[in-house]
Amino acid sequence: MRARIEDVAAAAGVSMKTVSRVFNREPNVREETRLKVEEAARRLRYRPNPSARSLAGHRSYLISLLYDNPSSNYVMEIIEGVLAACEQAHYGLTLRPVDFGRRGHVEAVESLVMQYRPDGLVLTPPLTDDAPLLRRLRELGVRYATISAKRDSSGIGVTLDERAAVADMMAHVIALGHRRIGHITGHRSHGGRAWRLAGYLDGLRRAGIEPDPELVVEGEFSFESGIAGARRLLDLDDPPTAIFGANDDTACGVLYEAAARGLRVPEQLSVFGFDDTPMSRRVWPSLSTVRQPSREMGRIAAQQLIAAISGGSAQVVRVPYQLQIRHSTAPAPPR
Amino acid sequence: MRARIEDVAAAAGVSMKTVSRVFNREPNVREETRLKVEEAARRLRYRPNPSARSLAGHRSYLISLLYDNPSSNYVMEIIEGVLAACEQAHYGLTLRPVDFGRRGHVEAVESLVMQYRPDGLVLTPPLTDDAPLLRRLRELGVRYATISAKRDSSGIGVTLDERAAVADMMAHVIALGHRRIGHITGHRSHGGRAWRLAGYLDGLRRAGIEPDPELVVEGEFSFESGIAGARRLLDLDDPPTAIFGANDDTACGVLYEAAARGLRVPEQLSVFGFDDTPMSRRVWPSLSTVRQPSREMGRIAAQQLIAAISGGSAQVVRVPYQLQIRHSTAPAPPR
DNA sequence: CTGTTAGCGCTTTCAT
């Protein structure tokens, strides 16, 4: 049978509570005692029973990740990071796909919270800026960390300066001689949309280029909206020589439409995206994009959250970005 | 505060045990009594405490999904399906990325099992055919369901006739006039490799085409191996006019290499894959491939597993495939 | 710094 805390206590010649203290890293245990306990636990291959722990401790040792599946790669990387942090802190993870657009999604989250009583949540965009959801979470008294939130609402989480990243990328493209640069935006409900648009405008302004409203078309972070956006942009009387898709999916849509028209990338059209998903390396030509350390961001968000749960201090950590210049950006064609 | 089983019992005028019976769908409860209990539970918004339930019931109500991340899209779809089944059965899900190649991976799984005591596992390829892992699981007495296992080892799970699917796809390509068809195989440790190779050979045989060993090159289900395989195949003195990549990633590598050489797909080269990942619709030209209902397969695997856990009967369910003919396959070029 | 005692909310076992 499996060893219980009682067995460890007996083997180490201490009380159950002392073993509990050691395992929970509580203070007031002599180094010598701790070693004895650890040794006994190892010998008996003791593993605390999570159910008993939660039941007696009035906490679930569980955190939940809420996502709205913008992209599988993104979510999987976030999951990996969150999982790594959970493992280290001996927390469990539950997943919750949320249908952001659909009514009743707040109730769905509420039901998760009521049922599993997670000690905290990790939110990914666009849920990070879903006002009704955030309000309800606050009413329920659930702590949460945000990843790439437009506005910090919990003081716990992680972000990246998307605006500066895009501005940097714009500088790169402008240095290649491009003056007419199109942008297919992200979905209105995503925080990233505003940041990336702002970075696009920053880039133009810094180069002294007057923004042309015609060159900014609505998208929604999807492959399809990349195709549609590229069509509108390329059908313009004075079409752009470069297009910034608000994320890699969108940029891949642009690539697709260009190929469909027999337009050569990057010779006749430069394209760039944002996220550095694996796909950006797998398309032809490979996509210039901004690398976002998603896995790391997941890890940090969960770490901050667990720190807050454990009564420590937490913050919104800013992580660095990185430009990935590949084969989809090249000097502007002569006019 | 949160309602407990005791409160529901009091409100319904029955004992705790009766409430427990109702919630666990145990027999020996009068219809009338059950309704009373359900009504009281609804009024008090009662949710059983999962920790207490597991502690007293000696089961975790948890299943674990083990995966080795061949592709994010694939894993995410499986997760969604498994999650759907869990939800319905009031089971929790824990995730376990496993580094199949690395030594110590069996111990990593064992540690998961010892710590969380899941009531069962769901295995995805290639873990489904990892002999040392399976042996250890059996020693530990853990039940598991397999998804697309090469060999059925637990009697619980879901499969798809990959061999027949590939043979069908071959028939389609042969009907287009192709005679020299190349194949970049999957990784040796994956069950899918053998099936897909067998389907490729079936297809040739049925058309009376003598297989040419030169046309089969080793791959590993990756984009990179698709590029490498395409190079070898296209550098042949008598290169193929069509190439079957063992999965979509591989096929996308072929597309990439073809584009890099200025070879037009499908006019000069036909390409097809397997899986129908979202990417297959996003590349240019869009990829002909075999659709595998991954989400559904995840759901079924989890359902079967939970049925087995609950003492019911379970089996290996076979699900249907579907050919997706898109723009990467066309009549063979005249010789 | 360490130990004792009393639950946590549920299911089991055994009555009735």
Added chain:
DNA sequence: ATGAAAGCGCTAACAG
């Protein structure tokens, strides 16, 4: 068909 009592393995609260 229903109920009473005895834990499941751990931590909280309080002693010492």
